[in-house]
Amino acid sequence: MARAEGWSEQALRNTLASTVRRIVRRARPLSVRPLGEPAALRVFAELAHYDGRPVRESWQAVRSGGLLQTTFRLRRWPAPEAARHLVSRLLQLPATAVTVSLHAEAGATATTGLTVRIGASTPAELSAAARALRALVTAAGGLVQRLDGAHLPGFADTLPLAPPVPVATGEGAGLELPYGSAGLVVGTNRHGSPVTVRLFRPESTRVMIVGGVRAAQLVTMRAMALGSRVVVQTTRPQLWQPFVRGVGTPGEPIPLLPPGRQIETGPGTPLSPVLVVLDAPPPTGGPRPGAAWQTTLLVRDELTPADADALGRSDLAVLQPLSRTEAGIAGAALGLGDSADWLTRIRHDMVAVVNRRALRWAVLAGTALEAQVVGRPSRDSTPERVPPIARP
Secondary structure, X not given: OOOOOOOOHHHHHHHHHHHHHHXXXXXXXXXXXXXXXXXXXXXHHXXXXXXXXXXXXXXXXEEEOOEEXXXXXXXXXXXXXXXXXXXXXXXXXXXXXXXXXXXXXXXXXXXXXXXXXXXEOOHHHHHHHHHHHHHHHHHOOOEEEEOOOOHHHHHHHOOOOOOOOOOOEOOOOOOOOOOXXXXXXXXXXXXXXXXEEOOOEOEOEEEEEEOOHHHXXXXXXXXXXXXXXXXXXXXXXXHHHHHHHHHOEOOEOOOEEOOOOOOOOOOOOOOOOEEEEEXXXXXXXXXXXXXXXXXXXXXXXXXXXXXXXXXXXXXXXXXXXXXXXXXXXXXXXHOOHHHHXXXXXXXXXXXXXXXXXXXXXXXXXXXXXXXXXXXXXXXXXXXXXOOOOXXX
């Protein structure tokens, strides 16, 4: 929102507060809330991929958070029908990160501007993404300008503090602006839509998965697709060695350590978080206090009373079908009430996802590559599961 001149500070604050309340009401059924100062600064840092290192500008890019980032400004809008799907297609560019900023200003002359920032790890990857961007916009009948020599101002345009960028009047009408859940895909719901969880946060996070090694390996593989570095601590290395060999790379093998061994890994960042898989019987320790962007994944074949405290302190729980005894433990630890009984009735290929007493259901729909590496992650197929859980 632009600041209007000629008004007192108090009048502007009152107007801003009223406008925010209207925005919250109009955003329904989306759940939104205003951010406080620390949270707002954290959002700015995440959007900029800032990790504390200096931000450096060159003629062709800005380096921030380990990424080379280049900005483009739309100078001519595509034809109306092509422009409608422009944002959705821009977000699918082959880059590590894509940020699309749309600015609209009402008044005597309505203006709409669009700025795109793409980020990649290497100059070659950045060049490929830039070529794909130009080809996409040109094929739709539009025109973009690469902001060489002015990438830092363009960088700022893609953050929620961008100044107006005037362009042709009335352009951009009818744009489809996609929104939805983001994060790690656990599975699909009954409508076929993805069920996602926020596995990594700017604080220490603890997750428990009950169902066995294969389900944990599926989650681990998907976390790696998000850019996560992985460390596995286990008392059953024979169950993890084939997986580690299958998904590791020659230059970056996955450490396979016994529980309690010191973990030597750098701090997590939004683009390179850390997942510590802890596959060991209770009692097990929690994540390192204050470790931002680091998640500990506790793996359980079965749920016992000894796990109740760890489950209750988890930020997220992923549960495959449980026995009645296990469902009683989970229901009490997570405050599920009568819903806990459904944990015994779901199909073998389903999971319950519990976060802050919110209960969702998902089908573990794996890809062909995941099936090749992990196998079928149903609880019935967990290797060397001792003792077996009787089906209810």
